[in-house]
Amino acid sequence: MSTTSAFTPTTAGRTRLRNRLVMSSMTRSRATADGRATAETAEYYRQRAGAGLLVTEATQISPRAQSYPTTPGIHTAEHAASWEQVVEAVHGAGSAVHLQLFHGGRIGDASMRGGLAAHAPSAVAAPGKTYTPAGLVDHPAPVAMTDAEIRATIREFADAARLALGAGFDGVQLHGANGYLPHQFLGRSGNTRTDDWGGTAAGRVRFTVEAVRAMADAVGPDRVSLRISPAAGLQGVDEDGTDELYGEMLSALDDDGLAFLDVVEAPGRRDLTLSLRKSWSGVFALNPHRDAEPAPPHEVVPDALAAGADLVVLGRAWLANPDLDRRIARGGPYNEADPATFYGGTAAGYLDYPLLEG
Known part of the structure; x- marks a missing residue:
């Protein structure tokens, strides 16, 4: 499949896309202290609206869902109103935007949640440390969620989706990847439940x-849409039976008519990607992993399309190259991302990456 096929218009559910390039959700930690998007947020996404679809940074659905400082929320009318400027900026630039809905579960210190204890499938702490403004601290042991609390959290995802659509978003995405709450339910190491929310793959x-x-x-x-990261093993989630788990999940959801499935490819697991592609009859978005030397985006994109992807999801490349679509079409060159400015801070490393024509 040729590189130019990345620029063929398509649809993902009800969202029309002018090309098949998607900007991945990436935490930038530049919201206000109470979780509102800002004018700078709007400009950041507007700059990158050459993507057919932009998926926003992970956005917490409740105070208890927050894991990191100055991340945005979508659980109040004020949050929703703050996102309207982002939607208007992206739509004005001719692109579409979905809001990613997030619950961190056991990840993050109580200081991130106003003192609220972490909720998780079981009372098992995540390994390692977590970032707070006061420095790195151990992950605390979470409180095992009751059945009622699980159902209430699911309702919070639905409520957040309504707020997002009310703010004008074209769609919403469940962050089911990378060791956060939905992913925590998948792993036996952190989910020791014996009720209907654990145990078997279906549970x-x-x-x-x-x-x-x-x-x-x-x-x-x-x-x-749903984002998943099969076989990633992130933040202490040991899936213990990846093929069975995701076979069960995709079988349950394949006929539901979702906008798309967003797969973060695990290192060395193109075989798994191809298997998931066969199991999913809808739109398949791939965030590809290259095992060899890092390849430029204009090589990564056609490779992902050749593997069966309908949409190609890239992260850091969009972060550092607001005009990535044009750079891919021209075969580069590309700016390098600066990790020192990934999280928090000023417009530096956020709004000032240069365009091709300076």
């Missing part, structure tokens, strides 16, 4: 399936 995928369906009931399935 462990139940939270993700029911959260996606609650969001779909709220705003329509063709406005909902």
Whole structure:
């Protein structure tokens, strides 16, 4: 498949895309202290609206869902109103934008949640440390969620989806990857439950399936996507049976009419990617991993399309290259991302990456 096929218009559910390039969700920690998007947020996304679709940074659905400082929220009317400027900026530049809905579960210190204890499938702390403004601290032991608390959290995902659509977003995405709450339900190491929310593969995928369906009931399935990271093993999530788990999950959701499935490819697991592609009859978005030397985006994109992707999701490349679509079309050159400015700070490393024509 040629590189130019990346620029063929398409659709993902109800969202029309002018090309097949997607900007991945990336935490930037530049919201206000109370979780509102800013004018700078709007400009950041506007600059990158050459993507057919932009997926926003992870956005917490409740105070308890927050894991990191100065990340945005979508659980109050004020939050929703602050996002309207972002939607207007992206739409004005001719692109589409979905809001990623997030719950950190056991990840993050209580200081991130106003003193609230972390909620998780079981009372098992995540390994390692977590960042706070006061420095790195150990992850605290979470409180095991009751059945009622699980159901309430699923309703919060639905409520957040409604707020997002009310703010003008074209769709919403469940962050079911990277060791956060939905992913925590998948791993036996952090989910020791013996009720209907654990144990078997069907029990462990139940939270993700029911959260996606609650969001779909709220705003329509063709406005909902799901991000997953099979076999990633991030933040202490040991899936213990990846093929069975995701086979169960995709089998449950494949006929639901979702906008797309967003797969973060694990290192060395193109075989798994191809298997998931065969199991999913809808739009398949791939955030590809290259095992060899890092390849430039104009090589990564056609490789992902050749592997069966309908959409190609890139992260750091969009962060450092606001005009990445044009650079891919020309075969480069590309700016390098500066990790020192990834999280928090000023416009430096946020709004000042140079364009091709300076």
